Amino acid sequence: GENVEQHPSTLSVQEGDSAVIKCTYSDSASNYFPWYKQELGKRPQLIIDIRSNVGEKKDQRIAVTLNKTAKHFSLHITETQPEDSAVYFCAAPPAYKYIFGTGTRLKVLA
Amino acid sequence: GAVVSQHPSRVICKSGTSVKIECRSLDFQATTMFWYRQFPKQSLMLMATSNEGSKATYEQGVEKDKFLINHASLTLSTLTVTSAHPEDSSFYICSAWPLFANTGELFFGEGSRLTVL
Secondary structure: OOOEEOOOEEEEEEOOOOEEEEEEEEOOOOOEEEEEOOOOOOOEEEEEEOOOOOOEEEEEEEEEEEEEOOOHHHEEEEEOOHOOOOOEEEEEOOOOOOEEOEEEEEEEOO | OOEEEEEEEEEEOOOOOOOEEEEEEOOEEEEEEEEEEEEOOOOOOOEEEEEOOOOOOEEOOOOOOOOOEEEEOEEEEEEEEEEOHHHHHHHHEEEEEEOOOOOOOOOOOOEEEEOOO
């Protein structure tokens, strides 16, 4: 079945530095790759996503890169701010099954 | 738009009782809803996929007779934890996939924290 691995599990960066989180997936049928952010006590919310027909997508300080051949994709956050502190989840859902990675707890140190 | 409401947000019950959690899509129709369980500082573990009008598909290791899922309409799915025990204490969160979605975005409910005494 589908397996999504996410690294690192925890990440601490200084404010203003960049953060990179990587996910690998197993199902070659996956063609949609979202990233969700979950703040403490809140529901997960989509922050960026990418489809398999492109290799990179950027939205202000957030970007996602995809290597479909190697079956991995990464979240890049530049100029990190304290409000970026949260847990981030990736997913690589094949049709109608939404499994998430193990999560990365990002802490941005002021 | 795309609001998912989940109730109750918190529930405390005695061991052996059953608890029902509701997940409603308020402004859209969802043929598919997902139920997750989240332990503290851990990931969202998919429990089951709920499809309107049909039986839910459970993930390996999830007891279907213990976690009853009903998706009777395009806007409502319910999860009933039957004969709850302390080890069932957790954060349960639902999500909905819009019927005519042109994206893969999931919309989550607020979650329900279950404590079994």
